[in-house]
Amino acid sequence: MTSAKKNIVDLQHVSIGYQSRKKHTIIASDINVQLHKGTLVCLLGKNGIGKSTLLRSITNVQPVLSGEIYIKGTSIRKFSPAAFSKTISLVLTERLPESNLTVYEIVALGRQPYTNWIGTVTEADKNFIDKALNETNTHHLSDQKINELSDGQLQKVMIARAIAQDTELIILDEPTAHLDIHHKIETFSLLKKLAQEFGKTIIISTHEIQIALQLADELWLMKENSFTAGSTEVLIDNGSLTSLFSSQLITFDKNLKQFIIK
Amino acid sequence: MFLAILLNISLGSVSIPIKDIFNTFLDPASVKTSWRFIILDYRIPKAITAIIVGSGLSVSGLLMQTLFRNPLAGPYVLGISSGASLGVALLVLGTSFFSGSILATIGFNWSIALASSLGAFSVLFAVMIAANKLKNTMSILIIGLMFGSLSSALISVLAYFSSADQLQQYMFWSFGSLGNLSWTEIMVLTGVSFLGFFMVLFIIKPLNSLLLGENYAKSMGVNIQKTRRITLIATSLLTGVITAFSGPIAFVGLAVPHLTKLVFNTSNHKLLLPAVAISGAIIMLICDSIAQLPNSEFTLPINAITSLFGAPIVIWLLIRKRTLS
Numbered sequence: 001m002t003s004a005k006k007n008i009v010d011l012q013h014v015s016i017g018y019q020s021r022k023k024h025t026i027i028a029s030d031i032n033v034q035l036h037k038g039t040l041v042c043l044l045g046k047n048g049i050g051k052s053t054l055l056r057s058i059t060n061v062q063p064v065l066s067g068e069i070y071i072k073g074t075s076i077r078k079f080s081p082a083a084f085s086k087t088i089s090l091v092l093t094e095r096l097p098e099s100n101l102t103v104y105e106i107v108a109l110g111r112q113p114y115t116n117w118i119g120t121v122t123e124a125d126k127n128f129i130d131k132a133l134n135e136t137n138t139h140h141l142s143d144q145k146i147n148e149l150s151d152g153q154l155q156k157v158m159i160a161r162a163i164a165q166d167t168e169l170i171i172l173d174e175p176t177a178h179l180d181i182h183h184k185i186e187t188f189s190l191l192k193k194l195a196q197e198f199g200k201t202i203i204i205s206t207h208e209i210q211i212a213l214q215l216a217d218e219l220w221l222m223k224e225n226s227f228t229a230g231s232t233e234v235l236i237d238n239g240s241l242t243s244l245f246s247s248q249l250i251t252f253d254k255n256l257k258q259f260i261i262k
Numbered sequence: 263m264f265l266a267i268l269l270n271i272s273l274g275s276v277s278i279p280i281k282d283i284f285n286t287f288l289d290p291a292s293v294k295t296s297w298r299f300i301i302l303d304y305r306i307p308k309a310i311t312a313i314i315v316g317s318g319l320s321v322s323g324l325l326m327q328t329l330f331r332n333p334l335a336g337p338y339v340l341g342i343s344s345g346a347s348l349g350v351a352l353l354v355l356g357t358s359f360f361s362g363s364i365l366a367t368i369g370f371n372w373s374i375a376l377a378s379s380l381g382a383f384s385v386l387f388a389v390m391i392a393a394n395k396l397k398n399t400m401s402i403l404i405i406g407l408m409f410g411s412l413s414s415a416l417i418s419v420l421a422y423f424s425s426a427d428q429l430q431q432y433m434f435w436s437f438g439s440l441g442n443l444s445w446t447e448i449m450v451l452t453g454v455s456f457l458g459f460f461m462v463l464f465i466i467k468p469l470n471s472l473l474l475g476e477n478y479a480k481s482m483g484v485n486i487q488k489t490r491r492i493t494l495i496a497t498s499l500l501t502g503v504i505t506a507f508s509g510p511i512a513f514v515g516l517a518v519p520h521l522t523k524l525v526f527n528t529s530n531h532k533l534l535l536p537a538v539a540i541s542g543a544i545i546m547l548i549c550d551s552i553a554q555l556p557n558s559e560f561t562l563p564i565n566a567i568t569s570l571f572g573a574p575i576v577i578w579l580l581i582r583k584r585t586l587s
Contacts, residue, residue, distance in 0.1 A: 086483075109482065113482055165482065
């Protein structure tokens with residue numbers, strides 16, 4: 001298993017889907033893919049294809065049907081919840097429950113895996129929090145309540161929280177879904193910076209194909225019966241992108257590097 | 263808080279000057295024996311009960327609101343109080359079906375406490391079994407509510423078949439009362455409540471991360487099942503023992519957490535829990551003082567007071583601040 005050790009993420013013959021008492025519903029099967037440290041990956045595919053299921057499987061929220069997922073060479077089933085929370089952090093699309101939390105308090109929650117039983121924030125923790133706030137340009141929002149933030153600000157704060165959690169792997173489920181084009185690009189650039197400068201490995205599921213093509217180091221394509229992974233250039237050249245959507249309506253233009261209506 | 267305690271002790275159907283209240287402790291000989299008796303064996307126990315009931319119910323309410331992420335949740339959403347009521351109803355109203363011997367042998371107060379604890383804990387037990395089978399926290403809330411209506415229905419059936427005397431006895435219990443507790447009973451109440459409060463200390467951290475929702479909490483290493491279990495047990499210890507000794511006291515558990523959140527403007531449980539506990543105690547002391555109808559012969563049911571004075575305050579605060587969290 002030497003190859004697994006070098007890779008941050010290693011999926012071997014993974015089948016994902018839902019398991020109930022009566023039947024297995026397989027969403028995708030035999031996924032084999034590896035990720036190196038510091039890679040920004042965009043997971044693309046149409047709605048309902050199983051992007052979220054794949055991310056839930058990697059984050060151990062949902063068990064895989066077969067195969068094995070290794071994070072830093074260890075099967076995710078062998079991680080303790082505490083160790084896992086120091087390895088993977090999440091940014092989700094779901095709405096936060098109503099609360100009076102301030103931005104600073106939310107980012108500070110990212111330090112929970114490291115704090116003591118009652119959650120005392122130490123000086124070292126404060127440094128991580130400040131760094132996370134600075135990197136995301138949200139320091140000026142520190143004392144604001146979350147219900148006073150715009151969607152774009154909130155998303156940056158949630159990314160700051162993930163940074164404060166200080167994990168090698170950050171997983172984001174459609175982080176730019178509610179944002180305008182300015183904030184979408186801002187968010188993606190921030191993630192790109194995190195991958196390049198701080199060596200974070202980042203997996204994003206997204207529908208922003210244009211941005212993904214320009215910024216991602218690698219693409220994971222989920223289609224009806226196949227899973228393809230590779231660098232953006234290779235996937236454009238070998239025509240993998242063309243079959244991403246139902247081809248009767250749109251097609252991928254290799255020269256323009258974008259999808260066009262037929 | 264000290265002022266509220268003093269106010270509470272000084273008011274009652276017999277008026278005792280504040281000077282003599284201090285003298286009860288400092289210079290017992292100078293105070294009338296009857297006054298000393300009233301203060302030591304009636305008013306002080308009542309004040310302690312008020313403090314524990316107020317803070318216990320308020321803390322339970324806060325725990326439920328965070329766990330279920332629902333502003334309408336209170337200590338009674340799990341059906342605990344309905345269970346307790348059912349226990350008492352079975353004892354008081356059902357004595358014609360069973361035998362009245364339990365009442366006679368261990369005394370009325372204790373048998374009521376026992377019946378209501380048994381009722382509360384059996385409902386809790388049922389809810390816990392359901393909770394272990396269910397992943398969705400919202401389903402637990404609904405199951406609690408269902409147990410609640412089941413118990414109420416059974417109580418109605420029991421009430422229909424009982425005599426006017428028995429009904430009156432049951433009604434008196436359900437009005438809630440802070441008085442009439444002996445020192446032994448207070449020891450039990452305090453002991454169990456402190457056990458509950460102690461457990462809450464260990465879930466402050468996971469409760470804070472639950473403010474972001476269960477998925478985020480889990481990603482930060484929180485064991486959701488364990489946190490849920492501790493929260494449910496702490497809540498039922500607090501609510502169970504309080505309901506057992508002082509009846510189902512309405513409103514405090516739902517309203518005090520909201521009042522505190524609005525006043526302190528925070529969601530951090532490290533601050534919020536002690537704040538809620540203290541506010542709950544103060545509000546309960548004040549409500550009880552009002553219920554005494556100072557210097558008159560009458561004592562109003564505490565349940566009426568908590569709702570009568572508390573509800574308008576919450577409505578007013580909400581309209582002024584326009585948010586509820």
